[in-house]
Amino acid sequence: MERVTLRIPKQQIEEVEEMVELGKYPNRSEAIRSAVREMLDEQTDSQSNENRGWAKV
Template sequence: MERVTLRIPKQQIEEVERMVETGEYPNRSEAIRAAVREKLNEQDGSKERPSEKRKRRSFQRA
């Protein structure tokens, strides 16, 4: 996996942080990777695989 540095508006990062806090994602990186995957799938005209949906939902914060 490669590291990418990017700038994101504060409001958007706050939204991502809320998704992490609620357990939707384990961390910001995974939330952002999921957004990129969704956009790429949208561009391809393909849908997210059911296994990806299950993975995303299974992240719970202890």
Template sequence: MERVTLRIPRQQVASVEQLVETGEYPNRSEAIRSAVRSLVDERRTEVDA
């Protein structure tokens, strides 16, 4: 796995932290990986349509 550094607004970090705190994701990294997977899948679906 590769490490990627990114900068996002504090409010978005807080939103991700809330998802972790409520147990939806085990940690921030997994929440962000899930978001990236969703984006890639969505774009792939748009291209295939």
């Protein structure tokens, strides 16, 4: 796994930390990895729909 350094607005990181405290994610890193996976999945779905020529329902 590679380390990535990024800057996130304080309010957003506080919201991520709140999700961790609520037990939705084990830690900040996993919450951010989950968000990246979701973004990549959406991109893949979007590209698949463009290739089919019809909308996803």
